[in-house]
Amino acid sequence: MWDRLKQINPVFLVLLALIIVIAIISPHFLAPTGYMNFLKRAAPIAILAAGQLFVITSGGFDLSSGALVTLTVIGSSILLNGDPNATWWVISVMLGVGVCVGVINALVVAYLRVPSIIATLGMMITLGGIALTWSGGAPRGYLPDTFRFFGRTLIKDVPLIKILPVSVIVMVVICGLLWWLMHRTNYGKMLHSLGDNPKAAAFAGVPTVPVRMLAFVLSSLSAVIAGILLGGFAGVSTDVGTGLELQAITAAVIGGAQLLGGRGAVGATVAGALVLQAIFTLLNMLGFPKPLRDVVQGLILISAVALATYRRRKSAG
Template sequence: MKVLRSVGPIFFVLAALLVLIAVVNPFFLEPAGFLAFVKRAAPLVILAAGQYFVIVSGEFDLSVGSLVTVEVVVAARLIGGDEAATWPVLALLVVLGPLVGLVNGVITTGLRVPSFITTLGMMLVLSGAVFLWTGGAPRGALSETFRMFGRKDLGPVPWSVLVLLVAGAAAVLLMRSGYGKRLVATGDNERAAGLSGVRVDRTRVLAFVVSGLAAAVAGILLGGFAGVSAQVGQGLEFQAITAVVLGGVVLGGGRGSVVAAMAGAFTLEALFTLLNLHGISGALEYAVQGVIIIAAVAAGAVRLPRRRAARA
C-alpha cells in the first residue's frame, strides 16, 4: 500500500492527460497513434530512468543533454553515411556514455566536488567540444542501419519501443537487486549506509555510469528519430530531472520509484503533446518544467524535517 500511494498519483495524472489527448485527437486511440506517442517519448523515458539512479543517490547529472548531442554528432561524423561503419560506431557510443558518467562519478566522489558543479562543468565541456569540432554546423551523415533504431519498426512495433522495454526492464531489475537497496540507503542516509557496510562512493559512481549509458541509448534513438543537429540534446537534462521529480522522486535522495520516474517522463511528454495540440508550446513548456521543479523542491523541504523527526 505504501508503494501504491507513492507511485499511484502519477499514473492517474498520466491517464487523465492521455484521455484529454484522445478527446482532441481521436487517432491517438488507434494502435499506430499510441505507438507513435511512445516512440516520441522513449528517449526522454530512458534518460529519466538514468537520471533517477543519480537523484535517488542524492546527486544530480546535468551533463546528459550535452552528452546526447555529442553522441549524435560523433556518430554522424564517424559514420559519414557508410553502412559498414555503423556497428563499430554504435559500440563506441555505448562505451562513451558510461565513460563520461564514470568521470562525473569519480570527480564527485573522489575529489568531493558537488555533483551539480561537476556535471554542470561537464555539460559546458561537452557543449564546447561539439562547437569546436563542428563550428556550429555538424558534418557527416547517419547510415540507414543507425537510423533504424529511432525511426523504423520491427513488424508493427517501433524499434525505439522495444529498446525502451528492454531498458525499462533492466532499470527495474537493477533497483530490485542488492545494488538498488544500497543505492536508496545511500541517498537516504549516507553515514548510516557507510556504517552498515555500503561502499557509498562506489555505489554513487555506478549511478553516474548508468546515467551515462542511458544518455548514450537516448542519443542513438534521437539520432534516428530527429536527425543530426548540434541542438538535439539541448534542454534534455532539465526535462529528465523534471520527469523524475514529477514521478514523486525526492530531490536529495532516498525516496522514489524508477517506475514512477519513467511514468513522469511519459506524463511530461503527454503534457507537451496536449499543449502542442492546442497550439501552445515553446516558452510555456520551460515554464511548466520550472514550476514542477520548484514545487518538488518545496515539497522536499517540507518533508525533510518530518523525516529527521521520525529518525530522532
C-alpha cells in the same frame, strides 16, 4: 478501497487523466498509430530519466546527460561518415565514451568532494565545447539507415497493436533492466541507503564509491542510448540534447524521486516522463508556442520539488 487508492503513486493517475483529455481532443490518439507514435517520442526522455534516477537516488545530479546526447549524435555522424558498415563499432565507441564520462563524474564527486551539480555542470560545458569544436558549429555528415534503425523503424503487422516502433522495444528493455537493478538487487538497496544517509551507509559497510560510480555510469549510458534514438528519428543537430537533462530531472521528480536522495522508483519515473510528454503533446494540440512549454516545465519542477520537500518535512516531524 480508499486506502488502496492512497497507496497508488499520483503520477499514474495524472497520466491517466492526461491521456483521457488528449483522447477527447483528438480521438485519433487511441488508434495504434496515435499512441505508438506518442510512446516513440517519449522513449528517449524515459530512458534518460530512468538513468538520471540512479544519480538522484544516490543524492546527486547529472547535468551532463543532455550534452552527452548531443555529442553522441554529432560524434556518431562524423565517425560514420555515411558508412553503414561502421554502425556497430561507432555505437560501441559512443557507449565507451559514456562509461568514461560517468566514471570521471563519479571520481570528481567522490574523491575531490565537488558537489555533483558543479562537477556535472563542468562536464556539460566540456562536452558541449567538444561537440561544437568537432563539428565546427554546424551538423556534419549523416546517419545511415543502419544507425537510424533504432529510432525510426516501425515493425508492421503486429497483432492487436498493428505497428511497434523499435524505439519502444528499446525503452522497455532498458527501463526493465534498470527497474530490476534498482528494485530487485542488493545494489538498489545500497543505492537508496547511500542517498538516505551517506555516513550511515559507509559505517554499515556500503562501498560508497563503487555504488556512486555505477550510478553515474548508468546515467551516462542512458544518455548515449537516448542520443542513438534521437539521432534515429530527428537526424543530426547541434542542439538535439539541449535542456534534456532538466526534462529528465523533472520526470524523476514528477515520479516521486527525492532530490536529496534516498527515494526513487524506475516505474514511476518512466510514468513521469510520459506525463511530461503528454503535457507537451496537449500544449501542441492547443496551439501553444514552445516557450510556454518551457514555462510549464519549470512550474512543474518547482511545484514537484516543493511538494516533495513538504512531504519529507511532514514525515520527519
